[in-house]
Amino acid sequence: MTSETPRRRRPTPPRFDNAWLAELLAGRDPLPQHLRAAHKHGSSRLSELATAGASAAALVAARSRMMDTLIRALWRRNLGRTRGLVLAAVGGYGRAELHPCSDIDLLVLAEEKLNDRRAAALEQFFTEIWDIGPDVGHSVRTLEECRQAAREDISTATNLIEARRLAGSKKTFEALQELAFSDELWTSRSFFERKLEEQRTRHAKYHDTAYKLEPNIKESPGGLRDIQMIGWVAKRHFGARTLADLASYGFLSREEHRRLVEGQGFLWRIRWLLHEMTGRHEDRLLFDHQLRLAETMGYEDSEHSLAVEQSMQRYYRTVMELNRLNEMLLQLFKEAILLEGDPRIQPINERFQLKNGYLDVVDRDVFRREPGALLELFHLLQQHPEAEGVSAGTIRLVRQHCHLINEDFRRNPDNQALFMAILREPQGVTHEFRRMNSYGVLGRYIPEFGKIVGRMQFDLFHTYTVDEHTLFVLSNLRRFALSRFDHEFPDCSRVMRGLPKPELAYLAGLFHDIAKGRGGDHSELGASDALRFCKRHGLSEYDARLVSWLVRQHLLLSLTAQKKDISDPRVIHEFAEKVGDQLHLDYLYILTVADVRATNPELWNSWKASLFSELYQNTSRALRRGLVNPVAREELINETKRETLEQLDSAGINTEAVRGIWSALPGDYFLRHSPSEIQWHTRALLEHGDSGKPLVQVRRETERGGTAVFVCSPRDDLAFARSTAALEQLGLTVLDARIVSTRDERTLYTWVVLEADGEEIESAERGREILRVMEQEAGRLGGDPRDIRRRMPRQHRMFSTPTRISFADDERNDRTILEITTGDRPGLLTRIAGALLDARVRLQNAKVATVGEKAEDIFFITETDDSPLDSEARRQELEQALKRQLEDGADSTSL
Structure with missing residues (x-):
């Protein structure tokens, strides 16, 4: 024999030996406490084997065998001499797939109606199973009752197909199996059609995507239920007992069977660990579980990717492959079952x-x-x-x-x-790009795209994986281009259909996040990728550079709208200079709206839509005037006054009285508010008169979206903190806060709010509640803010966002810009307001933004004499006051 290099032997995976259990039960009538101890010991041993690296397939089978032994022992103890009964496992237990906290589903098949003695024995039997530890679901039926129930309910029919005999008459059980597979319940065709519809409904519940941040590993597309779906149809129509049988029937290649089994094993391992970690039947991959799973499965943080992001990428790629196999197999089944001849x-x-x-x-x-x-x-x-x-x-x-x-x-x-x-x-762009991604073609044709497939970002802002988000951006852009969706975003639809080359927007959407996870600035890296791709594909130099510019600047419009004072003409002028011309602005506007909506649909609201639209409209106006001829501040103030006066005059309001009200208002007020808002404030101030008491108004429907709360009160530096605390205690989310100090020592506050879940405030009763509470707070002049007593949302507690504080000069407006990034939590704005008070700083304006678990807020501040914070010492003093307030509340679940 020729000598060969010896092959490295794979370590033998640990095995679960059931011999100890058999010995325990041999020759005796075990008491429930013996079986309870056996269940506890066996579960502990299985946990040890899971930690030692035993395969998930071996674990779920071993647990099933253990429960078979225990349940049969209890059956012999309670019903061993009883004839005419069959005990069968159904559901996951019927498939011999049990996880640590899986339900034990049992069917007792009776040849005839139970007498009292048998019923009592069965009740004792089920009670003793409960006493051992697992949750038990059971039904007791005759064969005729099984027939009736299965005809009415496809789930019952499915359970009968999966039934596995544990004890009792083989002949009676065979009659049940004959019934389960007979056409008198469901024909193969009707069974397949109903299960297919069941899957479509289930997928729709999860928005037809497996790529949500906290997926359900069982029910989401590509999850365990999709594998079970394949098994159900295979058993019913083909008589296949295992997935391997499908390969022998020619439905699966050996490679596809391997991928299917590996994918199932990976999901089983996650599910096993989830059950052990939580101590309950848990199928949701919640954030806190994701972190622990990544650690348990041996993932480690790398330079550009967290361990949890790596483990979740494997999860998403696995379910993508399983979803693809599910689609292919069901199509093969459809051809075999439905398309005869x-x-x-x-x-x-x-x-x-x-x-x-x-x-x-x-x-x-x-x-x-x-x-x-x-x-x-x-x-x-x-x-x-x-x-x-x-x-x-x-x-x-x-x-x-x-x-x-x-x-x-x-x-x-x-x-x-x-x-x-x-x-x-002109049609099918979104569908086919999704299909290209699903079949693996898109990631091969654009290798950079292949790197982001299944890639997630561990935060609350990015709801989907990067590839899924990108395809949603493309979908949103396509909806702008199709007239049947004009009602959704009329402005975006108008702009989109005015573009000379819509495909440039689609290319920018495809590449805008393509460099995520590579390190460095993903916008810059993606812009380079886009430029090379466009030139390779024959685009002109201008078009290629336009797409590259859009990728590089895809965050510019949203950051400007949400972080800068877009009521300031100079901010608009600077933004217009960066954009350059109307064509670039048009492309950037629709890309921004499509991107933000696809990042986290739950965080998109009418307020953001109005902000983006306002910035777009004002920039268009600036571009029409020409960048060498910017709108002057006074010109804009006078134009706003003129338009508002015309509206008030047409409504019969005395213009001299109006000018009297306005004489106390600074010019900034007319920049920060629209004519509609100014008219509302003016009418309220005229009706209120000179009483010296606070004025509070609530308007539920505003042109900017959200509900506006307007307060006019004598100047009181505690008022902002007090009012903000009241709004937060009401469970409202503050989107915007504008503060204007008048020349007659009053302060005007305008808040824009939504409900905590991002929904609009709809009921008049809720509006009256807000008005009542705010009037009470406004009347407590000089009073301290109330404590906020609301629990922090579960998801937010999983993230630790470091607090970052920075200062910048706003020389043109003689004020200081304070930017705070920190973890969002109940009472955050109240704490910030408290810190401003502690440091004797006056708040002039605020831009409030929540990005998932992070708050990214901008405050425009001055000294109490309305001068900017010039000295480094003053800024450090404020920074320390802020950190004291924020760190005190960072670990609290309620404030």
Whole structure:
């Protein structure tokens, strides 16, 4: 024999030996306390094996065998001599898939109605199972009752298909199995159609995406339920007992079977660990679980990626693959079950055809002969909307030939032209880019995109993985381009359809976050990627640089709108200079709205929409005037006054009285408020008169979105902190705060608020409650702010955001800009206001923004004599006061 290098032996995985349990139960009638101790010991041993690296498949099977032994012992103890009863495991237990806190689902099949003695024995049997430890779900039925229940409920029929005999008559159980697989309950066709509809409904509940920040590993698309769905149909129609049987029937290749089993094992391992960590039946991957799972599974932080982000990327890529396999297998089942007889063939070209309504290759060698067909496939789907999708066999071939998309493929002019044709097609852009991502084509064609597939950011702001977010951006842009969605965002739709080349916006959307996770500035890196891609694909120098500029500046508009005082004409002028012309502004505006909406839909609201629109409109106006001829501050103030006076005069309001009110107001007031707001304030002040008492008004519907709360009171530096505390105690989210000091020693406050969940305040009763509480606070002149007593949301407690404080000079307005980034929490604004009081600082204006778990707030402040904070000593004094207030409340769950 020739000598060979010896192969390294794989370590033998630890195994769960049931012998100790058999010995415990042998030759005796075990008491419940013995079985309880056995369950506890066995569960502990399984936990040790999980820690030692035992496979999830071995663990769930071992736990199932352990429960079989314990439950059979209890059955013998209580009903061992009883005839005419069958004990069967159903559900996950029927599949012999038990996790630490899985329910034990049992069916007792009775040949006839139970007498009192048998009923009492069964009740004792179930009680003793409960006493051992696991949660038990059970039903007791005759065969006829099983028939009736299964006809009415597809879930019951599914349970019968999965039933596994534990004890009792084999003959009676065989009768149950014969019933379960018979057409008198559900035909294969009706069973498949109902289960398919069940899956569609379940996926829709999770917005047809598996990529939410806190996914459900069982119910979300690509989760364990999708694998179970495959098994149910395979058992009912084909009689397959295992996933491996599908391979022998030709439905799965060996490689696909391997991926399916590996994916299932990975999800089982996560589920096992989740149950052990929480001590309950838990299928949600909540943030706190994600951190502990990453550590338990051995992930470590790297330079550009947290351990939790790495582990979650593996999770998302796994469910993406499982979702793809689920789609392919169900399509194969559909062809086998629903599409009987000779297939309907409609030729398209020499490479593709429609087969039974699905796009299909003419032969299996199409992609090998002509790799460009890997892109042509998606273009044809756009051009043939009557196609229901892609045939399962073609999906499999696409996956098998993705490796042909290499550098030569990418440099091929025909393939480049095909990609741009897909992007420019008037319909189906979003659907096909999603399909390209799902089948693995998009990540191969744009390798940089492949790196962000399944990549998550561990925060509350970025709701989706980077690739899923990017595809939502593309979807939002497409909705702007289609007239049937004009009612959603009329301004964006108008701007979008005025663009000369919409595909440039789509390219910017595809590349805007493509460099996430690489380190460095993702906007700069992505801009370079976009420039190279556009030039390679034949775009003109101007168009390529426009796309690159959009990627580099994709955050510019949202940051300007949310962090700067866009009522200041000079801020508008500076922004207009950066944008340069109307075309760049148009592209940037629609990209920004599409991006922010796709980042976290729950944080999008009418207030943000109005901010972005206001900045867009004011910048358009500045560009029309010309950058060398900016709008003068006084000109804008006079224009606002003139427009408001015309409205008041037409309403019969005495203009001389109006000018009397306005004489006490500084010019900044007319910059910070719209004519509609000024008219509302003016009317309220005229009606209130010169009583010297505070004035409070609430307007539930405003042009900027949200509910406006207006307070006019004698100057009192405690008033802001007190009023903000009242708003937060009411459970309101403050979106904006504008403060104006008048020349007659009063202060005008205007807050814009929403409910804590981001919803508009709708009921008149809620509006009256806000008015009542704010009037009480305004009347407590000089009183201290009330404590905030609200619990911090669960998700926010998982994040530790370091507090960052910075100062900048606003020389043009003689004030100081204070920027605070810290963890969001109840009472945050009240604490900040308290710190300003402690440092004897006056608040002039505020821009409030919450980004997931972070608060990023801007405050415009002065000394009490309205001069800026010039000295470093004063700024340090304020910084220390802020840190004292914020650090005192950072660890509190209530304030």
